[in-house]
Ligand SMILES: Nc1ncnc2c1ncn2[C@@H]1O[C@H](COP(=O)(O)OP(=O)(O)O)[C@@H](O)[C@H]1O
């Protein structure tokens with residue numbers, strides 16, 4: 321029987337001078353699953369990934385990949401993992417194909433094997449036509465796909481994706497999501513860090529919410545959404561003078577206080593879509609016209625506010 325967890329970090333502590341980047345964080349995932357690590361900038365996501373990936377030693381705690389300790393056996397761990405994100409290993413002066421073949425050779429593949437693997441990955445990632453162009457000519461999206469392909473040359477069992485979609489437009493984000501789903505279908509275990517609950521919801525089997533170097537909540541997306549009030553209804557009355565009235569209706573249905581959203585809209589967390597329908601019905605009965613009425617997942621900022629009582633200190637990402 322293999323290890324119970326594809327990767328496991330327990331009580332990791334890491335300090336940089338005065339800064340405590342990790343304050344006892346624990347993360348784990350069973351083989352073949354996706355763990356979403358959700359947290360704002362500075363939460364310690366990258367530091368935790370770097371320790372799991374053997375790039376950094378913890379001050380305390382332990383971490384293992386496929387049961388192999390990352391501090392004692394870093395070389396063995398490196399053979400098990402793929403890493404992308406803030407550590408692009410791609411050489412700008414080489415073509416896409418040359419980059420992947422080089423990595424294959426560094427991983428001790430025979431020349432023919434390395435070429436075949438490169439061709440296969442370039443095709444999988446929609447880069448076949450760009451294979452013989454220098455990486456420096458690639459668009460941002462192509463570059464990110466090349467980074468992902470590079471991390472897969474060694475057929476990793478576990479892959480670390482550190483904010484793979486931050487800064488991407490929604491269409492490109494969907495491309496990355498499709499790739500992650502294909503990795504999982506191939507049996508790869510994924511640790512995905514993100515600042516978007518929506519992304520963790522779409523991809524992760526379990527989510528660890530991190531703040532100040534520790535896990536402040538863990539569960540499935542459904543469990544977390546239950547804790548943070550599931551979805552959020554936003555109401556923007558056509559007549560701004562009726563905002564308070566709209567907020568009162570929304571709050572009465574939700575059984576929770578409504579919060580302002582900008583100057584002329586109000587939001588309230590709801591447990592299910594039925595509450596949304598009821599709010600729509602009551603607004604209509606009150607003759608209250610709206611210019612916007614929507615149901616969406618909470619932003620990271622709202623999740624944090626519910627879990628911790630404080631904001632992330634960052635603007636809500638679109
Ligand atoms: N090499 C470093 N030297 C000093 N401080 C660092 C270093 N790396 C990270 N930090 C600090 O540790 C904290 C966690 O950073 P990081 O792990 O990058 O968070 P995240 O990836 O969630 O944004 C931050 O306060 C950051 O400034």
Ligand SMILES: [Mg+2]
Pocket residue numbers: 365366367482483
């Ligand atoms: Mg980071």
